[in-house]
Amino acid sequence: MACIFSYEKHYHQVHFNGLADIWNYSIDHSVDLLPSTDFIRVNRSFIINFKAIDEVKDESPKVTFLLLKELVGCRIDKIRGDDETNDQLETESVNSSCNFFRVRLSYERKKAFNQAYNNYKATVKKEV
Numbered sequence: 330m331a332c333i334f335s336y337e338k339h340y341h342q343v344h345f346n347g348l349a350d351i352w353n354y355s356i357d358h359s360v361d362l363l364p365s366t367d368f369i370r371v372n373r374s375f376i377i378n379f380k381a382i383d384e385v386k387d388e389s390p391k392v393t394f395l396l397l398k399e400l401v402g403c404r405i406d407k408i409r410g411d412d413e414t415n416d417q418l419e420t421e422s423v424n425s426s427c428n429f430f431r432v433r434l435s436y437e438r439k440k441a442f443n444q445a446y447n448n449y450k451a452t453v454k455k456e457v
Contacts, residue, residue, distance in 0.1 A: 331381035331401040333359050335374045336409055345381065347400035349408060366452070369445050371395060372435040379449040386431075393434040393442075402430025 331345045333352050340352040340359075354362060360370050370376045377395060384396040397405070434442055 331378050331398065332405070333363075333376045334405065341405075341408055343401050343404045343408075345398065345401065347404045349404050365445065366449070369438075369442055371432055371438060371442060375432050377432065379446060382446075385434075385446070391436050393439055394431040395434055397430045397432065405430050 331343050333340060333342050333356065335341075335356055340354065340356065341349055342352040343349045352359070356370065356374065356376060359376055360368075363376065367380070368376050368378050377397070381397050381401050382395050383398050386394045386396060388394060396402070
């Protein structure tokens with residue numbers, strides 16, 4: 330799973346292959362369910378798997394955006410733009426020329442994110 334997010338009173342999960350479906354738990358409850366070594370809550374609406382992050386962009390000391398992998402970002406963009414039905418969510422996402430989806434990192438969560446992301450990157454380097 331690449332991420333979980335809330336949109337219009339529904340919770341969605343998006344997979345790395347672009348598939349998505351409804352998630353049955355709140356963002357708050359999901360934080361307790363998912364391993365903190367792989368996932369982090371970045372704002373009130375998103376929990377992101379570190380593997381889904383393509384790039385971290387600091388636009389100012391208080392504004393940071395996470396650019397997500399293309400298939401993941403395209404699917405989120407599609408869900409938020411088209412208000413897809415459950416049947417449409419199960420259809421595989423097509424790799425298109427959509428722009429990278431950016432998630433704003435909450436300033437209050439920035440320090441915790443940076444620490445967890447650095448730990449994640451160090452762990453991944455050790456495995457390689």
